[in-house]
Amino acid sequence: MSNNIALKIENLSKSFGKGDSEVTIIDGASFSLNKGEFVSLVAPSGTGKTILLMMLGCVLEPTSGKITIGDEVVYDNKWKVKDDRKLRRKKIGFIFQAHYLIPFLNIEENITLLPYQNGESKKVVQPRIEKIMDYLDMKEKMKSMPSQLSGGQNQRIAIARALANEPDIILADEPTAALDRHRAVSVVKMLKKITREQNVTIIMVTHDDRLLPYCDKILHIKDKKIEIEVNP
């Protein structure tokens, strides 16, 4: 496997139910994404975007297929990792529709929660977090509580949290859904910049066609399969 591969999906399927009531949502999907790519996932409602995202995030077990994150096979017709949470802590970042910061933790604590849980020392974590916060232009908000920040600022903090554990991939579930057009574009530009500069792959679910030109690739779910469109 090439060292440049961030995520590889091979013949991935997901069905619910059994026998006559069996419903297949994803059927033999295959694709691979390189490190540093900004990818959007587009499909009509109810066609399996969230299910695909959950499978990629090791939250939902596929029916069959193979998932490789970085150079680690995490699923090959069965889970290959014993501790899915540990895998998520170390390899995957999440950004949600709303910021979903933990309201009783300040900004710094929200961001450092995962690295500290991973057993990293303050000496290692602190400079990294300061760099991320500086990068997102939020350094002065480190001690603020989420309730003291605007929606846009909190979404930037959510991005910082997703970056804090230096993941291979970031799964972003409609991260701009709660933002106005101007802020949505601003966040998407920032995500693209992050993929380039942090060498992390971001898969963003979106319904907003106006954001697609900013992506390197577009994943479409059609007839239960994944089609990849490469932006020129």
Add this chain to the structure above:
Amino acid sequence: MINLAYKDISHSLSKFLITAMSVGVLLGIVIIMIGVYRGMVFDAEVLVSDIKADIWVVQQDTLGPFAQTSKVHEDLKHQISYQEGIKEAGAITFQTFQMENRGKDFKVMLIGYDPFGNIEVIDNKKLIAGRVIEKPHYEMVVSQKTGYSLGESVKLGREYYKVVGVTKDTVSNSGDYLIYTSLQDAEVLQFTYTNERIRSDEKRGIKGTNPHLVNAIIAQTKDGFNITTVARTIEQTTHKKVFTKEEQKILLLEKVIKKSSKQIGMFTVILIIVSIVIIALIIYTMTLEKIKEISILKLIGIPNFTISMMIIEETVVLGILAFISGNIFARLVAGGFPKRILLELSDAFSLFVIILISSIFASLFGIYKVIKTDPAQAIGG
């Protein structure tokens, strides 16, 4: 490592404190109930302990004078005093009165004893003002809580009695205040009838106004004699029922207050269970309030152990704060109760251990919810 419980509590401190104090009031009631029980046990023994008698001689086939009515002739004391191993013997009476002082109604136990005898009936250590009775008539010693003051004249029956002494912490076996008079006065108060009754009795052929009856004969044994052996010997020779001091105490605890203490004990257990259920419900509700955060924490990779520890720590802190506020509440209100509330540290410590262990068990509902929470809830809005 970030302590999630500390951060969560700090974030909603006032809400957490109010919740803890509310549970604390409930625990305070539990502490008071235990105090009522302890007070009842203490009161049951205090009178028998105060009276410096080794042996109680009462009416045959009775459990007198506290558990059952007992009447013996006063002159029995002479017969008892001549028994082998007896140093002193004296007569004693007990009678309950309903009294009123300055608009306050209360029940008292009137104790009549021989002020010239050698058996100490009033515990000198509890005499906080004045003296013991030194005259054969119309003097009384009262419990401080009756509200009577030294030198005051109090009407009992047909006569006025002068308060010559005030005692502290003296109560009957049922927690009533005490009034001491001479034996002669007490006999008159208990056994002397009105003129109408005397005339009626005379027509019925009943003669005499004061039969010189008392409720018990108390006695002290000589050094070197086994109290139980002496008691059993007297029982055989006098055809009376004889109790040692220890037997009398056991009688009071097992016969007189057993049902009441059982009732209070059951009520206390129910209150403890209710408190634990309420703590469990509070923790469960607190967990439900955080279910979105918990699903996010699980999704981003925080292990169940870390999240469960947050729930357990919050439960334990809630239990500790509730216990502290419960103790403060109990100590603040205990003084206002008419009967003795005995708040003992050992009981508080035992309750603390019970609440602590129970709180951890109570948090299992919250932890169950944590484990069952699907991290996928955070995805898809």
